[in-house]
Amino acid sequence: MGDPKGFLTVGREDWPRRPVEERVHDWQEVYVPGALLPIIGKQADRCMDCGIPFCHQACPLGNLIPEWNDLVARDDWWAAADRLHATNNFPEFTGRLCPAPCESGCVLAINQPAVTIKNVEVAIADRIWDEGWAVPQPPDRLTGKVVAVIGSGPTGLAAAQQLTRAGHTVVVYERDDRIGGLLRYGIPEFKMEKVHLERRLGQMKAEGTKFRTSVTVGRDLTAAELRKRYDAILLATGATAWRGLPLPGRELDGVHQAMEYLPLANKVCEGDLPANPLSAKDRHVVIIGGGDTGADCLGTAVREGAVSVSQLDIYPQPAADRDEQAEPWPVHPKIYRLSAAHEEARDLATAPQADADARLFKASTLRFTGDEQGRVRELHLVEVDAERRPRPDSERALRADLVLLALGFSGPDRSDGLIDALALDLDGRGVLVRDAEFATKVPGVFAAGDAARGQSLIVWAIAEGRAAAASMDRYLTGRTTLPSPIGPTDRPLTA
Known part of the structure; x- marks a missing residue:
């Protein structure tokens, strides 16, 4: 650790928000631009480098939090960026949108305010783009295998990037007119400006990932056509079947x-x-x-x-x-x-x-x-x-x-007919059934993210995408070097 006494001498200080009267008149992110860097080094110093970092267990991505905290405290931002990207494809998303279960698992949080892990993460992520370190990583060679990813939320994008870098030709299908899923149209601009999404999509395109928008798979592209065209398919459509409220007056306009x-x-x-x-x-x-x-x-x-x-x-x-x-x-x-x-x-x-x-x-x-x-x-x-x-x-x-x-979601939307056309099984919660390898009962068809796990956090979505990509790579080539941070039945820490 940079300062062995940092957690004793430095108090927690969060990224300040802009004044309410200012920010409610625009759609920009709520935090004060540039106000994070002056405080983040000392905040990273509060990390105790504890013997058993429970922040690892609290984060499904297995982020190497004490390592990049120490590197930021030492002002080694390039190395911190390398350690952050080792476990997380999109830290600029999670640093803004994740509720930070890692901070709840911080050992310091036993009796003090936790380390500002989320703030350190977003500071590193933004530094990556400011310094031009998010260079495309196209594969050295192609495997000849072609993969379809249905859904362009964080699960689909994480899986697509991993599979593309492994050498597979990946096509991402999205029914909306733009890529991003709920990152695009569900998350308001004041929580995450879409420039962060656009930059990452630009990197993925440069790596070779192909995107197809305004395509409803199941109708515009049938299940039979999909299976004939691709060697493997990932269903990452999310849990977009919203819960209703059947009460008197529900039919009223408004x-x-x-x-x-x-x-x-x-x-x-x-x-x-x-x-x-x-x-x-x-x-x-x-x-x-x-x-x-x-x-x-x-x-x-x-x-x-x-x-x-x-x-x-x-x-x-x-x-x-x-x-x-x-x-x-x-x-x-x-x-x-x-x-x-x-x-x-x-x-x-x-x-x-x-x-x-x-x-x-x-x-x-x-x-x-x-x-x-x-x-x-x-x-x-x-x-x-x-x-x-x-x-x-x-x-x-x-x-x-x-x-x-705003009552949540019950499972994947079946109105496009894809799930029924593939004859996939749903469990009692209404989500897709898959085995220990994220595979459905249909050979070559895999399921990940909220469509199979149920409504969850963005860190779980990205972890699902990374893990499913590893299983798909193994299915396509017989082996894999891709990381698999979680299994399909893993769940958050509970009492």
Whole structure:
């Protein structure tokens, strides 16, 4: 370690965010540009270089965190970049979007604020691009094998890059008009500007990966054509079948899925639309669902100029600190966290009736009511107890001109017919069944990411893509040197 006493003498300091009143008027990332580098060396010094780095186990990618922390502390950025890229294809994505379970597993976090692992990671990732170190790595020779990757989210992109570098000819299919999956149209610009995605795609194209957009595999390209054309196929379509809310009034105009709303806002930022057809401007917005997608809707609605925004969470408000009995270290705990969007809602008082920031906890929706034209005007809710039973006399109504359902996803979308045409099996959760090698029962067809694991974090998505690529390389050539960080049944640390 650079400073053996760093964890004793230096306190935690995070990358500061721009003032709320400034950032809600644009779509740029929320952090102060250039403010990370002056503090990151000392923060990296806080890493204890502990004998058993639990941050490794907490991260499915197996990131070599103590190594690159030490290298950053010593100002050896090139070596830090090399160690970071050794386990992670896209650190500029994870450094911005991952909730950092590695920090929950940091040994220092037993009794102090954890090392700012995520901030160190993004600092290295940005340095990689600033210094021109992300050079394309085309293969020395081609194997003659041709691979199709269906889906261009983090799983599909990670697998494609690994397989391309191994010498296979890889074609990535995406049903949207641009590559990136949820990275492109699900993640708002203020969380990750798309320049980071575009730069990485440029590198992949230079390496030889081929991309095909606006192709719905299963309809535009049939399952039979796919199997005839390719030696191996990876299904990395994500878990995009959104969960519904079959309540009275669901059919009213103005009640929409979050993933109907967010892509349109992203298309405005891309310059494809002059305005979001579902814009929150001058509307009272209620978001149902307390997760990250709901927070993304919240930040987007604030920037579009909503009159008010509330977010309903059926769970109780989490405690500020870890419950050592229920979720002991090094488990990633469910605690009260203030995202950038919630900080904005709190400071702007977008929902004065909320329990905290814009969130109403222990809130269950009963029904929607509308006006004579069939437009939603109110959302009726009730407070629930820990067993989700309604509390007496707690029903109330919220003004709602736009309701966004951010209730998560149940599994892969089957509307294109691909899963049925391949006769693939689904388990009881509605996700694809695969064996220990990420292979489905159909020879040459593999499955990875949320489509097979279920809805998860970006680090798990990338790890799945890397591991599936190793299995596919072995299937195609009989051996592999590609890393396989996880198995299909591996799960996050739990108590």
